[in-house]
Amino acid sequence: MRPVRRGGGRRGTRSGAVRAHHRQRHDARRGSARGGGGVPGRGTRFAAARRDFRRGRRHEGGTGGGERRRAAHGGFAGGGRPDRAGAGCVAGERLPGRGRADVRVPARRSARRVEPVVGGEPGDGVVGGAVVIGLFAIDAEQRKLAVELSAMLGRDTVVADGAVHQAVHRMWTKMGAAVLLMPTGAAVRTIAPMLVQDESSPAVVCVTEGFVVVLAGGSSGGANALADRVAEVLGLTMVQSSGSDNTGDTVLEQLVDRLDATVDGDLAECAAAMLDGEPIRLLNPMGFELPPMPDNVGQTNGARWTIVIDDRLGQPVPDGGEMLRIVPRTLVVGLGASKGVSGDEVTSVLSMLEWDFGLDLRAVRAFASIDLKAREEGVLQALEDWNFWHGQGSVGEDPPTLLTYPAEILSTVDVPNPSPVVERETGTASVAEAAALFAAGEMAEGRTVELVVPKAKSENVTVAAARIKPQ
Template identity: 50%
Template sequence: MIGVFAATERGRRDAADLAGLLGADAVVPDGPVRPALHRLWPRLGSAVLFADAGSAVRLIAPLLRDKQSDPGVVCVDDEFVVALAGDADALARHVADVLNRTPVVTTGPSGDTVLDELLEQLDATVDGDIGACAAAIAAGEVVVLRNPLGFPLPALPDNVVPAGEVPSWMIVIDDRAAPQREHTLRIVPRTLVVGVGSTRGVSAQAVAGALEELDVEGGLDLRAVKAFATADAKADEPGIVNAVEEWGFWHSDTAELLTFSTDVLGEVGVPNPSSVVRNSMGTASVAEAAALHGATTLCRGGRIELAAEKYKRDNVTVAAARILPRGRLALVGLGPGAAEQRTPLAESELRRAAFVVGPTDAIDEIRHLLRPGTEIRESGAVALAEAGAAVALVELGTGPAMDNPVEADVVVIPGVWTP
């Protein structure tokens, strides 16, 4: 819901006119502004205040909590529309366009940016000065984005481009190791499942040393590990268990240790089977087979590949499989109830989509929520998602349904019914 608030008679007329242009989501509360704003605040997705910036700040200051949960707030005066709080830049631009005023947006390196959202969406760590890179994007400088594995991304600012002659910054989204370079931001998604095999009694240091081979010889960034995997018989091997815990300590994270029976591992095709391992374990591979089967277990029907064949060092064998990214299709219902009953998850999916597909009446309900640069289409959602894009398919009511399998990650965000 968009609340449009005004204290003066002229402001209330302007608020009513704006609400009519913003669509069915917009409401103009009756009565004094302060109690109405306090009453509606928990239900607001956005708020427009016809007031000068100082007055608007005093009104909202007691209500603010954090940028993730606060509604986007803008204030309107005779010349400007100012983004004051929350995620309000897109709303400020939209209201300014409707009212023929100048938008003043405030996203900067100190607040959450598209880069912060990327880290969360990709389950990633970052290497580099994210604040300085965000500042370059906000300043309109050319920033080159490299995405060699093809992760589905949201709409990005026009100055973030796939190629540029003299970029101020470069963003690389990859799970492979690379030296840190000046003015380069590396985003490292957690895509790897590392298989581990060993003899009995190996030390955690020996396992950690073997893992380093995945970086030095295999060219993989160990911050990209999503899980470790081994045979059931190695589930209580102290060297492996302790090495996994140490990885979590050094990376300030946790990774599950998956275990599989030798019967299961024996069915996994690997490039480097070993008769010695078969004779001792009952399966021709532990490290490669566990990595591949672990990745298959976690990929939710997607594709995997062997990212690093096995390395052996000090009686420890390691290998890594990669969960390959694929497109994302969010089926978003806008609900038959009022706009304030729409879930935050639905609005989050709309913002992470590069394409929003749906009928005009549904698009009009949520246009103000979309990130600048989001492409709007009437059809073709499945094809776009299967091609690797991040897509939201929207409908009024409980939401769209898919009768046939889709080669993409599909999430369902149902409509919210009126109680």
């Protein structure tokens, strides 16, 4: 799968921009749900949901003693101990059972045979030029269906033995496609830790309740073709998930990427519930543009899951339910400070954005100031601390940047609270408000910008915030 890039607005850093040095880059963009608000320094924003959903670690197994024998017959060269070569079997081999009689794979029925999917490179889940397809069943009944499906699809299929979760992990890097015979939610939870952002992950489809659902791989990974084939031979209905087509992302992943957002809550669990057809309540009070959503997502009352899209705090966690907060990065914070200001004072004033104005600090896309403050130690220290607690810093991304502008540019921005004193000292009547508005305008890409926090100040620090409004 290929990575989906974020919105380009925040990449528009001027050549003279200064990035605040942060002491630690977080390894994720998500955090634990805080419900109605948060306290600076207390939220642990570790993004297990999305990282697990898209960048999970692969689990590789050893090479079993029966590898050469199985590969010679077109089977899966799976891992495991020589005495437990249960990764898969081919026609005529015996499937080892646990506490039940062994099951023998029936002979292939040529009249209903479907030609194997062709493609891939040698060693990449391919045997004899055809993609190896792993079949995984959650119970004995589904296993019988998997054996039947294997006979119909052809020689390059493998019916895995043992617990599904371990079998999928063991075979993940050695197969080109996977068919999971189980409920969609269970299938999503099984594959979520192993999905990565490259094209080496197998195509994945799920057979459940009369449907064949594409989970990952889409048209580019061959999952759509595989799902159509499975649906045809089993007489089921194919469901091509718009969220998984091409990129392997769910609808929620696409939504997060489109909004350049952070996530507070269990993204994988909510995505599984959505794919399972559970009613999902969606609250979008600011009117952000959304991708097409499934029919089970809307203004449903009494749903177990509620999704809130907002850059402000204050939405309570529903009673007896789960909440997923999606926080679009819409805010640009302007800063002004006296020479020699302490980092603690800057941090204290920044906290007013949350405490006094109800903004979610994870919605900050960038900081902005006058170029005179590009090397102000107290400002840089405060932003370093801020990025440690609230910054993004997931893999491949930078935390919010400090953008600086000369007085000649800032003096051209209309602001509600100009200051003659500031103008005499810096050459512009506004620093915080003007910097926030100008930087937000550069990132807006034609969208409207509004000042949501007029300048607030302490003895030595001023702060203001501008919002890039939804389209």
